Amino acid sequence: MTNTKSNAMWGGRFAAGPDAIMEAINASIRFDQRMAAQDIEGSRAHAAMLAATGIITDSDSEVIREGLLTVLSEIEAGNFAFSTALEDIHMNVESRLKEIVGEPAGRLHTARSRNDQVATDFKLWVRGQMDAVITGIEALIKALMAQAEAGADWVMPGFTHLQTAQPVTWGHHMMAYVEMLGRDLSRFKDARARMNESPLGAAALAGTSFPIDRHMTAEALGFDRPAANSLDAVADRDFALEFLSSASICAMHLSRFAEELVIWSSAQFRFVVLSDRFSTGSSIMPQKKNPDAAELIRAKIGRIMGAMVGLFTVMKGLPLTYSKDMQEDKEQVFDAADSLMLALAAMTGMVSDMTANRESLEVAAASGFSTATDLADWLVRALNMPFRDAHHVTGSLVALAESKGCDLPELTLADMQSVHSEITAAVFDVLGVHNSVNSRQSYGGTAPDQVRAQVARWKEILA
Numbered sequence: 168m169t170n171t172k173s174n175a176m177w178g179g180r181f182a183a184g185p186d187a188i189m190e191a192i193n194a195s196i197r198f199d200q201r202m203a204a205q206d207i208e209g210s211r212a213h214a215a216m217l218a219a220t221g222i223i224t225d226s227d228s229e230v231i232r233e234g235l236l237t238v239l240s241e242i243e244a245g246n247f248a249f250s251t252a253l254e255d256i257h258m259n260v261e262s263r264l265k266e267i268v269g270e271p272a273g274r275l276h277t278a279r280s281r282n283d284q285v286a287t288d289f290k291l292w293v294r295g296q297m298d299a300v301i302t303g304i305e306a307l308i309k310a311l312m313a314q315a316e317a318g319a320d321w322v323m324p325g326f327t328h329l330q331t332a333q334p335v336t337w338g339h340h341m342m343a344y345v346e347m348l349g350r351d352l353s354r355f356k357d358a359r360a361r362m363n364e365s366p367l368g369a370a371a372l373a374g375t376s377f378p379i380d381r382h383m384t385a386e387a388l389g390f391d392r393p394a395a396n397s398l399d400a401v402a403d404r405d406f407a408l409e410f411l412s413s414a415s416i417c418a419m420h421l422s423r424f425a426e427e428l429v430i431w432s433s434a435q436f437r438f439v440v441l442s443d444r445f446s447t448g449s450s451i452m453p454q455k456k457n458p459d460a461a462e463l464i465r466a467k468i469g470r471i472m473g474a475m476v477g478l479f480t481v482m483k484g485l486p487l488t489y490s491k492d493m494q495e496d497k498e499q500v501f502d503a504a505d506s507l508m509l510a511l512a513a514m515t516g517m518v519s520d521m522t523a524n525r526e527s528l529e530v531a532a533a534s535g536f537s538t539a540t541d542l543a544d545w546l547v548r549a550l551n552m553p554f555r556d557a558h559h560v561t562g563s564l565v566a567l568a569e570s571k572g573c574d575l576p577e578l579t580l581a582d583m584q585s586v587h588s589e590i591t592a593a594v595f596d597v598l599g600v601h602n603s604v605n606s607r608q609s610y611g612g613t614a615p616d617q618v619r620a621q622v623a624r625w626k627e628i629l630a
């Protein structure tokens with residue numbers, strides 16, 4: 168009955184094998200071989216459960232479980248001949264298992280379908296990436312905290328509209344990214360907890376008439392529980408979408424910081440010096456030292472968010488349950504995961520290696536009338552002026568300084584009094600950048616003490 172050309176796994180009713188183009192569009196082995204370890208882990212758990220529930224014999228189960236380890240070691244050693252005719256990782260593994268152990272291999276697929284199998288493999292893979300990303304984010308947070316601790320009281324300009332706004336501290340700026348990455352951490356942890364339900368045993372879509380134990384396989388695979396609805400279990404790709412959404416937000420954060428590093432390392436800013444290890448040269452301009460890693464991190468959001476939009480577009484409008492469209496879920500997730508992991512590692516390396524140029528930061532912090540708000544606040548406090556009036560008086564003083572080509576601290580007391588007669592020499596105390604940042608003691612403010620408190624808080628969180 169069986170036709171040698173038709174598929175050995177499902178070709179019973181087929182008289183002819185697939186067209187070469189059909190095989191090309193249908194096969195996923197080129198990319199889903201990345202889930203080999205997860206596939207074998209899932210199959211081993213399934214085989215153990217089939218024996219524990221008396222569906223297959225203990226000896227068949229043992230032979231299958233041992234044989235699967237052999238297949239895994241062949242794949243890990245690079246000695247495995249992946250076959251496009253066998254479509255995907257699931258059938259490649261099972262077919263090789265049959266070659267190794269013979270008849271018992273044919274019992275492995277009892278009470279299971281590739282639909283719950285692929286959902287299980289992919290979940291295990293994505294869950295592993297979530298764990299890796301979480302570790303990667305924590306490493307970057309630690310690198311930022313080291314910068315923040317070293318420079319808790321270094322002053323730099325704080326910007327709005329990329330115009331000098333108020334002096335801030337280097338540590339404060341570093342800790343701003345720690346907060347963003349902290350939210351990224353919580354998003355990945357949250358998504359991981361929500362996705363950790365096992366699809367295995369949902370079978371094709373409806374469950375199975377065999378007396379399986381889904382709790383047993385769920386536990387063996389580190390899931391918190393079996394997914395409660397078999398239709399949902401095989402149709403759900405929310406976990407991949409949540410991974411991609413969280414990855415997109417994280418990549419957006421990295422992109423913003425990367426952009427700052429590009430600006431800061433320029434000859435015009437000179438706020439930071441990036442290490443040679445994380446810079447490149449130009450083939451024509453000998454003086455150049457380019458922040459390529461930062462630029463590439465700035466760009467990674469493109470493909471990561473592209474993957475997210477891509478998978479949303481694949482999933483939208485799909486009727487329950489499994490449709491082959493869903494095979495298009497993996498490559499984008501693989502690529503996004505690789506891109507995010509690399510971006511995190513490169514950013515961690517850059518941050519650990521970079522040197523802040525304290526002098527440039529301090530000079531820049533004092534320029535651009537950065538303490539004008541401190542002057543206005545002083546008028547409110549010392550002269551009991553309404554803030555709106557103080558804002559106006561300060562504006563006039565800025566205009567005066569600008570016309571004299573100097574900064575606010577260089578105005579004389581007479582200059583000051585020409586704008587408002589009640590101003591006293593005490594005003595000069597608040598015009599220095601260090602006084603300015605030291606005064607911003609409000610919770611979460613830029614004062615060095617507040618920065619140190621933020622660092623201490625994060626040390627506790629990460630401990």
Ligand code: ARG
Pocket residue numbers: 195199254255281282285489491493494
């Ligand atoms: N290679 C398939 C995928 O990645 C596996 C599931 C196939 N299931 C099926 N009923 N054809 O989605």
